[in-house]
Amino acid sequence: MKQFQGQTLSWDVANGVIELALHREPCNEIGALTTEELEQFVAELGALSREAHALIIYSALKSGFCAGADLRELYRRIQQIGRVEVAKEIRSYLGRIHHVMNAIDSCPLTTIAAVHGVVFGGGFELALTCDLMIADRMARFCFPELRLGLIPGFGGIPRLKRDLGNSVVRDLLLTGRSFNATKAQQIGLVSQVVAEGEALRAARATATQIAKFDRSTAIAAKKFIKPIPYQELQREIDIFCELFAQPAVEAGLKKFVESSDAQPYLP
């Protein structure tokens, strides 16, 4: 399927470039429907990859790239069936979302995340699956999970540790602070910082450059330099599930969902 128009995302292939656009209001929160459509995308990725050399992931929404997991949906689910039952579902869900993230991470394309605005939690983790990150100068990154009594669960820690240093992971994870695109470039997370509204254009220009190289060489280079940290990813799922079983998580979710604070993202 060269083209797809879903409720939360769409994709299209043109000139050898797959463009995956996220468009679920308010800020591409990843819930059940987004996960299903991401699964559809990775199921097609093998076929799409045969006629493409690059993949660009971006958000069509002004608010940002992605605010992460849909916490309101998660909280509603806990209210419906209880925390203990949701905890049982979580491991299966994490297996599904890790399958999506690993498929994008390891696909035989050069992948680019073109990000702007909010790049938080699961959204940050989705961007981290890409080979290159190009950021609008108004992009902002954060792992706010500790305020909920959790760690990032979509593979963020092992991927950030793979790409940067352990000290960067500790800073982001343990303080829960957000940082801007300039800082992200300074620490080596982002390869290009561009003017407001220019990330997608810059990503397309980069994809055009990538097309000049022999595909099999690019695939071999990527495979050599970007191993998937499977063991750590599995450990992350285990730790996430252990933490999710604690009552602190429901309390953290309740606080976030019911907050009328103007800064609910702050720890």
Next chain:
Amino acid sequence: MPIANQTLDEILDLAASHFKVPREKLSPDEDFFKALGIDSLQTLDLLTKLENHFHVELPDYELQGVSDFRTLAGKIQARL
């Protein structure tokens, strides 16, 4: 630490221009959430805009409880 008027003025100018609010309607001791009519995501936008303008890094936990332009200017000035 006394707040430099220039820092405060630049913050007010930036906020007015970014959120398209008349500059004369903003005053230093006003609650910027109310004055600008902004939500939490837009507050992050303001933070990023200010960091880019002043070339500072301002951890967002330092802004917890900060809601007026004058205190915000003090936080920025402490990092200049």
